[in-house]
Amino acid sequence: MTETLIQADVPGARPSSGQPADRRWRRRVPGRHLLGVGALALAMVAAHLAFALQGFYRLKYGAYDLVIFDQAIRAYSRFGPPVSIVKGVHNDFGPDFNILGDHFSPVLALLAPVYWVWDDPRALLGAQAVLFALTVPIVWVFTRRALGTKAAYLVAAAFTLAWPMQGAAGAGFHEVAFAVPLIALMLERLQAGRVGQAVAAALGLLFVKEDMGLLVAAFGFLLLLRGRRRAGAALMVLGPVALYVTVNLVIPAFGGRADYYWVYDQLGPDAPSALAYLVTHPVDALRILVTPAIKAHTMLWIFLAAGGLLCLGSTTVLLTVPLLALRMFSSNENHWETTQHYNAFLEPILLFAAVETLARLKRRWSWAPLAWSGALLAATLALIPLAPPLVTPFKALYDPAKWHRLPWEAAAVEAARLVPDGALVEADNYVGPQLTTRTRVLLLDCTPRGADWILATTPAKHFPFDSLDRMKQRLRLAQEQGYQVVFQRDQVTLLRRTRPVLATPPICTSW
Numbered sequence: 001m002t003e004t005l006i007q008a009d010v011p012g013a014r015p016s017s018g019q020p021a022d023r024r025w026r027r028r029v030p031g032r033h034l035l036g037v038g039a040l041a042l043a044m045v046a047a048h049l050a051f052a053l054q055g056f057y058r059l060k061y062g063a064y065d066l067v068i069f070d071q072a073i074r075a076y077s078r079f080g081p082p083v084s085i086v087k088g089v090h091n092d093f094g095p096d097f098n099i100l101g102d103h104f105s106p107v108l109a110l111l112a113p114v115y116w117v118w119d120d121p122r123a124l125l126g127a128q129a130v131l132f133a134l135t136v137p138i139v140w141v142f143t144r145r146a147l148g149t150k151a152a153y154l155v156a157a158a159f160t161l162a163w164p165m166q167g168a169a170g171a172g173f174h175e176v177a178f179a180v181p182l183i184a185l186m187l188e189r190l191q192a193g194r195v196g197q198a199v200a201a202a203l204g205l206l207f208v209k210e211d212m213g214l215l216v217a218a219f220g221f222l223l224l225l226r227g228r229r230r231a232g233a234a235l236m237v238l239g240p241v242a243l244y245v246t247v248n249l250v251i252p253a254f255g256g257r258a259d260y261y262w263v264y265d266q267l268g269p270d271a272p273s274a275l276a277y278l279v280t281h282p283v284d285a286l287r288i289l290v291t292p293a294i295k296a297h298t299m300l301w302i303f304l305a306a307g308g309l310l311c312l313g314s315t316t317v318l319l320t321v322p323l324l325a326l327r328m329f330s331s332n333e334n335h336w337e338t339t340q341h342y343n344a345f346l347e348p349i350l351l352f353a354a355v356e357t358l359a360r361l362k363r364r365w366s367w368a369p370l371a372w373s374g375a376l377l378a379a380t381l382a383l384i385p386l387a388p389p390l391v392t393p394f395k396a397l398y399d400p401a402k403w404h405r406l407p408w409e410a411a412a413v414e415a416a417r418l419v420p421d422g423a424l425v426e427a428d429n430y431v432g433p434q435l436t437t438r439t440r441v442l443l444l445d446c447t448p449r450g451a452d453w454i455l456a457t458t459p460a461k462h463f464p465f466d467s468l469d470r471m472k473q474r475l476r477l478a479q480e481q482g483y484q485v486v487f488q489r490d491q492v493t494l495l496r497r498t499r500p501v502l503a504t505p506p507i508c509t510s511w
Contacts, residue, residue, distance in 0.1 A: 048129030063432030077115035101256030128177035164343035170393035213243030214322035306350030313357030411490040
C-alpha cells in the first residue's frame with residue numbers, strides 16, 4: 001500500500017522538552033488517509049465552487065467588492081499596478097487608483113496566474129474555495145497530533161461545515177481566503193515545535209491585510225506565554241510597527257489616506273486616543289463592545305461555531321481578542337454581522353483552541369477526545385439549520401428555486417449583453433460583476449459620471465443608495481441629461497448617452 005510521511009506526533013505520546021515535536025515523533029500514515037483528507041478538501045472545494053457559481057448566476061455578488069478585486073488582479077495579470085477604477089472613482093481617489101492605497105494586500109498578486117487561465121471574476125471565487133480547502137489537511141494534522149486519527153476526521157469535517165466559512169463564501173471574494181490557511185498553518189507549526197516556521201507564517205499575514213499586524217502581535221504574546229520569549233517579543237513589537245508603517249506611510253504613498261478606515265470615533269479621533277480611552281474608561285468600553293445587542297449575538301454564534309466554550313480552555317483563544325475588538329468597537333455595522341466574511345478569520349483559531357482543550361481532557365479520560373470531537377461535529381451539524389438567517393447560505397444549494405433567476409435577474413443579464421465591449425458603464429452594484437470581464441465598470445452611485453452606458457435594476461434599493469426613490473431619481477436625471485432608453489423590462493433599465501453630460505452635484509450622499 002502506498003504510504004507517505006506526514007509530520008505528526010504519535011497519539012498520546014509527548015516529546016521530550018526542547019525537541020521539535022515533528023522531528024522526534026513521526027508516524028507513517030497509510031495512503032488511505034491521504035485519500036480521506038483529500039476527499040474532505042475536495043468536498044469543500046466542490047461545495048464552495050457550486051455556491052459561488054450559483055451566486056454569480058443569481059447576481060448575489062456586488063461590484064463592491066468583487067469587481068474591485070477583479071479589476072486589480074486583472075491588472076496584476078497584465079504586469080501592471082493593481083488599479084481599480086470602480087473603487088477609485090466612487091470613493092473620489094481618481095480612476096487610476098491603486099488598491100494598495102485602500103488595503104495593504106500585496107498577497108493578491110499571487111492570484112495573477114489564475115487570470116492567465118480564466119480571465120473572469122468567477123476565477124476568484126474558485127481560487128477562494130481552493131485556498132479554504134487547503135486548510136483542511138492542516139486542521140487534520142493538527143488534530144491528529146493532539147487527539148488521534150478518528151478525532152482528526154471529525155474535527156476536519158466540522159471545519160468544512162462551519163457556518164463562518166459558508167458566510168465568507170456568501171460574501172464573495174476577500175483577502176480572508178489567504179488569512180485562513182496562514183492562520184491555521186501558523187498554529188499547526190507552533191504545535192509541531194517549528195517556531196521559526198510558525199513565525200514565517202505569521203509574517204506572511206502582514207501581506208494579507210494591514211490590520212493583521214495586531215494578530216501577529218497577539219501571536220507574539222502567545223509565544224511569550226509558551227516560553228518562546230525572543231520570538232514572542234519580536235512579534236509583539238513587529239506587528240504594531242508593521243501596522244503603523246503600512247497605515248501611515250505605505251497606504252498614503254499609494255494614494256490612500258491613513259484615516260480613511262478610522263471607524264472608532266466613540267473611542268477617540270485616532271489610535272493613541274482610543275487606547276487611552278480603553279484604559280481610562282473600561283466600563284464604558286465594555287458597554288460599547290456589546291452594544292447594540294447584535295454584537296453580543298454575533299460573538300456568541302462565533303464561539304458556538306467552533307466547539308462552544310471548549311475553546312476557552314486554551315490560551316490560543318487570546319488571538320481572537322484583537323480581531324473581535326477591531327470589529328465590535330467599530331461604528332461600521334457591517335463589522336457586527338453574522339453574515340459577513342470577517343467571521344472566517346476566527347474559525348481556525350477557535351477550532352484549534354477547542355482541540356487543545358480536548359487534548360487536556362485526553363490526559364484524564366481516554367474516551368474524551370473522540371466523544372467530544374463527535375459532539376463538536378454534531379453541534380456543527382445541528383447549528384446549520386438553527387443559525388440566524390443567511391448565516392448558512394449553502395442551504396441554497398439544496399433549494400431548486402435558488403438555481404433559477406428571478407425575472408429582473410434574467411432581464412439584467414440580457415441587458416448587460418447589449419453593452420459593447422470596452423465601453424465605460426455605470427452599473428448597478430449587482431450587475432457590475434456580469435460586465436467587468438469585457439467593459440470598464442463604474443459603480444452607479446449618487447454622482448453622474450458621464451459614462452457611455454448606465455445599467456440599473458430597481459426591484460429594491462442597492463448600495464450605495466439610501467432608498468429606492470433615490471435610485472429612480474438618478475435614472476430620471478440621466479434621461480434629462482440626454483441618455484436614451486435602450487432596454488427596459490422587469491425593473492431593469494439600460495441607458496445610452498447621446499450627448500456630453502455636464503457636471504452635476506450628487507443627488508444624495510453615498511456611503
